[in-house]
Amino acid sequence: METFKIVxxxxxxxxxxxxxxxxxxxxxxxxxxxxxxETYGMAQRGGPVMSHIxxxxxxxxxxxxxxxxxxxxxxxxxxxVRRGVTYLRNGGLAVINSRKFxxxxxxxxxxxxxxxxxxxALLGExxxxxxxxxxxxxxxxxxxxxxxxxxxxxxxxxxGSLPFTRETVLKVMxxxxxxxxxxxxxxxxxxxxxxxxxxxxx
Amino acid sequence: MSSHTVVTNQPGRRTLLMGNEAIVRGAIEAGVSVAxxxxxxxxxxxxxxLSRVADSAGLYFEWSANEKVAFEVAFGASMCDQRxxxxxKHVGLNVALDVLNPVSLRGVKGGLVFVSTDDPSQHxxxxxxxxxxxxxxxxxxxxxxxxxxEAKDMVSYALDLSERVRLPVMxxxxxxxxxxxxxxxxxxIERRDREAAFDWDGFSYRVAGFDKLFKRHKERHEKLDRAxxxxxxxxxxxxxxxxGERLGIIGVGFAHNYCLDAINKASxxxxxxxxxxxxxxxxxxxxxxxxxEGVDRVLVVEEVDxxxxxxxxxxxxDVAPHVEVLGRMSGHLPREGELGPVTMDGTLATLLxxxxxxxxxxxxxxxxKDLLFDRMLTLCAGCPHRASIYALKKAVQAVKVDLRGVVxxxxxxxxxxxxxxxxxxxxxxxxxxxxxxxxQGMARAGVDxxxxxxxxxxxxxxxxxxxxxVVNGASIKVVVADNGTIAMTxxxxxxxxxRTAMGRPAKRVMIxxxxxxxGVDSVEVVDPNDLEAAERAFRRxxxxxxxxxxIARRLCATEALRVMxxxxxxxxxxxxxxxxxxxxxxSQFGCPALVWSDLDGRARIDTxxxxxxGVCAQVCPQRAIGIREV
Numbered sequence: 001m002e003t004f005k006i007v008x009x010x011x012x013x014x015x016x017x018x019x020x021x022x023x024x025x026x027x028x029x030x031x032x033x034x035x036x037x038e039t040y041g042m043a044q045r046g047g048p049v050m051s052h053i054x055x056x057x058x059x060x061x062x063x064x065x066x067x068x069x070x071x072x073x074x075x076x077x078x079x080x081v082r083r084g085v086t087y088l089r090n091g092g093l094a095v096i097n098s099r100k101f102x103x104x105x106x107x108x109x110x111x112x113x114x115x116x117x118x119x120x121a122l123l124g125e126x127x128x129x130x131x132x133x134x135x136x137x138x139x140x141x142x143x144x145x146x147x148x149x150x151x152x153x154x155x156x157x158x159x160g161s162l163p164f165t166r167e168t169v170l171k172v173m174x175x176x177x178x179x180x181x182x183x184x185x186x187x188x189x190x191x192x193x194x195x196x197x198x199x200x201x202x
Numbered sequence: 203m204s205s206h207t208v209v210t211n212q213p214g215r216r217t218l219l220m221g222n223e224a225i226v227r228g229a230i231e232a233g234v235s236v237a238x239x240x241x242x243x244x245x246x247x248x249x250x251x252l253s254r255v256a257d258s259a260g261l262y263f264e265w266s267a268n269e270k271v272a273f274e275v276a277f278g279a280s281m282c283d284q285r286x287x288x289x290x291k292h293v294g295l296n297v298a299l300d301v302l303n304p305v306s307l308r309g310v311k312g313g314l315v316f317v318s319t320d321d322p323s324q325h326x327x328x329x330x331x332x333x334x335x336x337x338x339x340x341x342x343x344x345x346x347x348x349x350x351x352e353a354k355d356m357v358s359y360a361l362d363l364s365e366r367v368r369l370p371v372m373x374x375x376x377x378x379x380x381x382x383x384x385x386x387x388x389x390x391i392e393r394r395d396r397e398a399a400f401d402w403d404g405f406s407y408r409v410a411g412f413d414k415l416f417k418r419h420k421e422r423h424e425k426l427d428r429a430x431x432x433x434x435x436x437x438x439x440x441x442x443x444x445x446g447e448r449l450g451i452i453g454v455g456f457a458h459n460y461c462l463d464a465i466n467k468a469s470x471x472x473x474x475x476x477x478x479x480x481x482x483x484x485x486x487x488x489x490x491x492x493x494x495e496g497v498d499r500v501l502v503v504e505e506v507d508x509x510x511x512x513x514x515x516x517x518x519x520d521v522a523p524h525v526e527v528l529g530r531m532s533g534h535l536p537r538e539g540e541l542g543p544v545t546m547d548g549t550l551a552t553l554l555x556x557x558x559x560x561x562x563x564x565x566x567x568x569x570x571k572d573l574l575f576d577r578m579l580t581l582c583a584g585c586p587h588r589a590s591i592y593a594l595k596k597a598v599q600a601v602k603v604d605l606r607g608v609v610x611x612x613x614x615x616x617x618x619x620x621x622x623x624x625x626x627x628x629x630x631x632x633x634x635x636x637x638x639x640x641x642q643g644m645a646r647a648g649v650d651x652x653x654x655x656x657x658x659x660x661x662x663x664x665x666x667x668x669x670x671x672v673v674n675g676a677s678i679k680v681v682v683a684d685n686g687t688i689a690m691t692x693x694x695x696x697x698x699x700x701r702t703a704m705g706r707p708a709k710r711v712m713i714x715x716x717x718x719x720x721g722v723d724s725v726e727v728v729d730p731n732d733l734e735a736a737e738r739a740f741r742r743x744x745x746x747x748x749x750x751x752x753i754a755r756r757l758c759a760t761e762a763l764r765v766m767x768x769x770x771x772x773x774x775x776x777x778x779x780x781x782x783x784x785x786x787x788x789s790q791f792g793c794p795a796l797v798w799s800d801l802d803g804r805a806r807i808d809t810x811x812x813x814x815x816g817v818c819a820q821v822c823p824q825r826a827i828g829i830r831e832v
Contacts, residue, residue: 011577020383021218021383024218024383024385025218028216028217028218028385033384033385034218034383034384034385035382035383035384036218036382036383036384037378037381037382038381038382038383046577046580046582046794047577047579048577058466059463060348060349060458060459060460060462060463061378061459061460061463061542061543062378062382062384062459063378063542063543064543065463065467065543065544065547066544066562066563067561067563078574078575081570081574082570082574085563085566085567085570086563086567103575103576103577103578104578104580104792104794105575105576105577105578106575107794107796107797107798107808108788108789108792108796108797108798109785109788109798109800111575112575113575114573114574118573119573122566122569122570122573125566126563126566
C-alpha cells in the first residue's frame, strides 16, 4: 500500500498524543508499520502541538513533507488551519473540532481570534472535503470534555478513510485505556462517529 | 493499563515505542544493572521510563545530582564488571566531560554506554551543540541510530563493543529520533547476573602499578583503531553501490531517513550510490573509500555540524582526490539548523536538476500567518514563579527606585520565562548554575544583581558558586524559585523531595540548611503566594550587607493539581461590579486564567484554568477578585 499520512494539530493538554498512540497501535494491530513524529518543543499546557502519523508503505522520516497528508485532524480550529495550509494535500480530508482555545495573547485582549469563516476560507483553498463540528460539546455529552480526543478518533473512523476497522480501534482502546473510563470513552467514540456523519462533510 | 511494554519478555512482539523508550528496552535486553541520568529535553523520557520500570526490570536507576555524578556512578559500576547506561541531553556532557576524559583513558570493564540526545535547531535548548566533537576529543566511538528499532538494537551492540575495546561508547540521538514513535520488534531479555567485583588488575594502582595505569594515550588510540576495524563491516552501516554515478550520498544516522525518502520520492534509486553511516566516529575509511572510488561528487547529510563531511574531505584528499565533497561546509546544505524533508528535497533538486520538488504554497501560508496569532510560551495558570517575580519586582522598585537598579541573572528552568511579558524581569541566563557565578563578577564591577535560580538547578551546579560568594565576600543576592520539582522536564524529584527515582523514601536535603552551612549571611524562606510577605522578604534581602538568599517555596501549580486529584481546585471569581476594567491583573500579572471580556470591558476568570491560588486577588487594586460565593 501507499503510505497513509495523517496530521494531528492541537494545543498542549488536549490529548492529541493519546489519539496518535491509539491510531498507531491500531495500525500495528492491523499488521502495518507505523511512525509518529511529534513536535512539541518547550510547549507546556496551551502551547501548539502537532503529530505526523504514517501508516504502511515505505516511509523513513517521521516528518511529513508539506502538502502530502491524506487527512488533517484538527483538535482546535486555528491550529487546524495553521497546519492544514502547509501539510494537507490538495483535496485531502479535514476533520476539525470547531471549539476555539484562544491563547493568552487573545484572552488578555492584545490580539483577536479570527472568525471561523475567515479561517475555513483559507483551508478551502486546499480542499473542499471538510467536516467541522463541536467535538468538545460531544465530549461533554459523553461525560467528560477530556474525551475530546476520543470523539475525534470516532469521527476519523466514521470517515471510512482509515486502513483499519472500527473494531480494531475499539479493541486497542479497551487494551490500552484505563478500564474505569472505558464506557465514557466508548460513548465519546460513538458520538464522534455520529458527529462526523451529522457534520455533512461540506 | 498493563505494565510498561519495555519490560515484557515477549521476543518478536511488535510494539509501539518512543525512541527514548527503545533505548531503555535495549538496556534491559542487554542486562544493564546500573542506569543513571540527569533530566533534560529531549533525553528525559529515558530516565522517566527507567524510574517506572527499574524495579520490575531488576536494575538500579537514579536521577543523579548532575551529569558528572551520573557518569561517575556508572563508571564505578563498570569497574566492578557491571553494565551501565548514562543518559543526558547534549549540554549535560559539558558537565560530565571532566570524568569522560579519564574514563576513556583508563578504559572500562563492564560495558558503559552514554546517551547524548542532541537537539538540532535547539527546540528545547540554548544551543545546538554537536557532541560528536567531544567524543572525538576523548577517543570515544559513536553510534547514531536512524530509528527506534536501531536505537534499541544499538544499545546492546554498543555494550558489547564497549567491553570488547574497553572504551565507553556514545549513543548519539537527535530530538526527532528521541521523540518519534514507531513499531519496534522486541528481543529477548537476557538475565546476566554477573558477579560484581572490582577489577583490581584493571584499575588499582596498588595492584597493577601506577606506571602501567597512568599514561594510557597510546592504548586509547589502539582501542579506537580496533573499533574502527569493527565498524568497517558493521551491519548498521550499509553501502548501496548498484546505482549510477551521478551522485554519492552519505546519510549519517537519523539524517539517512531524509536521504531515502527523497531518493524514493524522486525515483532516482538507479542514479545515486548511497551509504548509510551509523558510525561517524571513528570513520570506517575503507567502507567510505569504496563509495568515493565510484563517484565524482558525494553529498554528506548529517545533523548539526559537518563532522563526517570534514573527515570524508580529508579522506578523499588521499584516496580519491577527484571527488567533490558536498554538504554543510560547501553550502549545499545549510550551515546551521535541523535538516528535514524540505531541505533535503531542495538540495537534491538542485544537485540533480529535478523538477519534482518545486511546487509550493508560499502565498497561502503567508496569508495564514498574517491572519493567525502566535502561541507564546508562558508560565502556567497559578504558577508560583509568577507570584515570586511580581513580588520581586515590587521590592526592587521600592528599594532601588529604578527597575534597572539591578541586573537579574536567571538560570535554566521554567522560571527562566521571567523574561517574557508581561513580567519582563530577567536579563540573562546561560547555563546550569551560572546565575550565582556571573552575579559575583558583576558585583566586583560594582553592579547590583539578583541571582534567580530554581531548586533543581541550585542542587545541580549552584552550590559551589554560592560557597565561592561567601568565601570571597561577594555581596550577592540570591532568590531560589523553589517549586519542589524539576518541572520543565517532567516533574522529576529534587534532593528536597524525600524520595528517590525508584520511589523509595530518601533523606531530604534542604536548601536553607546548605545555605546556612555555607555561611550565607541571611537566609529566609517565604511563600511567594503571600505577595506582601514575599515583597517584605525580598526588600530585606536587598538591604543586607553581605550574601543574602531567599527561598520562595511553593509547590509547582501543575504538580499541585496532580497531587490533589480527584479533587478539583475552587476557582476565583471577578465581581464585575467592583472591577473597573483597569486591566492591571492582565498587564502586570498576566495569569492565563485571567481573561478580558470585550462585551463589558471587565476582566473574567476562566474557571477551567484557575487553580484558586488567590494571588490575582492580592494584585487587584479594587479587591474585585475573590472566592466564588456558593
